[in-house]
Amino acid sequence: MFQRLREDIACILERDPAARSTWEVLTCYPGLHALVLHRWAHRCWTHGWHVTARFISNLARFLTGIEIHPGATIGHRVFIDHGMGVVVGETAEIGDECTIYQGVTLGGTSIVKGAKRHPTLGRGVIVGANSQVLGGFTVGDGARVGSSAVVLKAVPPGATAVGNPARILHAETDAVREATAAKMGFSAYGVTQGDDPVAQAMRGLIDHASGHEHQIALLWKAIEKLSAAKPEEPCVPSDAQTTEGFDAEHLKQLVK
Numbered sequence: 001m002f003q004r005l006r007e008d009i010a011c012i013l014e015r016d017p018a019a020r021s022t023w024e025v026l027t028c029y030p031g032l033h034a035l036v037l038h039r040w041a042h043r044c045w046t047h048g049w050h051v052t053a054r055f056i057s058n059l060a061r062f063l064t065g066i067e068i069h070p071g072a073t074i075g076h077r078v079f080i081d082h083g084m085g086v087v088v089g090e091t092a093e094i095g096d097e098c099t100i101y102q103g104v105t106l107g108g109t110s111i112v113k114g115a116k117r118h119p120t121l122g123r124g125v126i127v128g129a130n131s132q133v134l135g136g137f138t139v140g141d142g143a144r145v146g147s148s149a150v151v152l153k154a155v156p157p158g159a160t161a162v163g164n165p166a167r168i169l170h171a172e173t174d175a176v177r178e179a180t181a182a183k184m185g186f187s188a189y190g191v192t193q194g195d196d197p198v199a200q201a202m203r204g205l206i207d208h209a210s211g212h213e214h215q216i217a218l219l220w221k222a223i224e225k226l227s228a229a230k231p232e233e234p235c236v237p238s239d240a241q242t243t244e245g246f247d248a249e250h251l252k253q254l255v256k
Contacts, residue, residue, distance in 0.1 A: 004039070004076065008032055011077040015099060030064035031080030037063075041070035072106075072118070082129075089118035091136065096123050101147075103130035109152075110136070122157065 012025045012032065019025050025032060037060035044053035053070035061067040065084040068074070072088045075096035080086055082102040088094070092106040104127045108117030116136035121127070125139050128147035133139065140157030150164040160169040 001039075005036065007077050008035060008079075011079050011097075015079050016081060030066060031083040034060050034064040034066035034068060034080060034083060034086075035074065035078065038068045038070065038072070038074060041068075042072070042074075045070035075123075085130075091116050092118035093120040095121050095125065095141070098124065099126045101127065101129040101131075104128075105132045105134070107132065107134045108136065109134050119151075 009022055009025050009032070012029060013019050013022070019029070037056055041053045041056035041060070044050075044056065050070075057068060057070045066080060066086045068086075068088040069090040069092070071090040073093045074088075075094055075098070077097050078094055079099045080101075081099065083100075085103040086100060087105045087107060089107050091108070094100070094106075098121050106119050106121070106127075110117045119133045119135060120138045121133075122139060122141035122143065124142045125145070126143075127133065127139075127145045128149065130147060131145045131149045131151065133145060133151045135152055137154040139145065139151070139155040139161075140159065142158045143155045144160040145151055145155070145166070146160065146162035148164065149162050149166040151161050151166040153166075155161045155166075155168060161167070162169060
């Protein structure tokens with residue numbers, strides 16, 4: 001028990017620059033108080049003392065503003081920052097090293113008893129303020145949920161979910177798009193990916209421009225190889241050879 005408490009205090013001191021001392025964390029952080037009371041409530045729940053467990057969790061909600069169902073499973077070094085308005089459902093699972101901010105709901109969309117109704121957060125997940133993660137799916141290790149997002153489907157590991165309803169941003173694709181957009185003089189973060197047709201068209205233009213840059217680079221490499229291979233022969237088609245035939249016969253082979 002005391003080992004878990006030391007872990008909780010250490011992770012708060014590590015992640016919150018406003019935390020100045022162990023005593024301050026121990027006395028002034030409702031997220032820590034809620035987790036400690038939840039462990040008592042969860043132990044009662046697993047031993048079949050359901051009424052006692054619900055009473056402890058209700059007391060924790062009254063004292064901290066954080067409502068965690070005693071049936072929820074919470075890992076090590078979880079940090080609930082600020083915490084007011086956080087709701088964690090019965091079948092929710094929170095992995096190690098997760099960070100949850102105020103107003104977050106880990107809720108369900110089903111009323112079937114005994115079913116997995118609430119989400120599972122993998123290791124190191126960060127859930128932004130006022131986000132709603134609803135359903136019995138998994139948010140992968142290291143994923144991020146943006147503030148005020150409404151997540152209704154699984155999030156791959158390392159990805160970011162933003163918006164309402166949430167869309168998945170994959171790091172590699174977005175990095176390429178951001179780099180291409182930067183060359184055009186604006187940020188790709190200003191391009192939304194919802195149903196707005198103008199935003200969809202802008203995203204397509206960015207991807208199209210990126211593809212053209214790649215093809216132009218390949219053509220330049222092909223021309224350089226052709227010039228180096230036959231420096232004495234000008235790269236000009238003869239009378240019996242059309243420009244189209246020249247491109248197909250020479251450049252296409254060099255690109256390969």
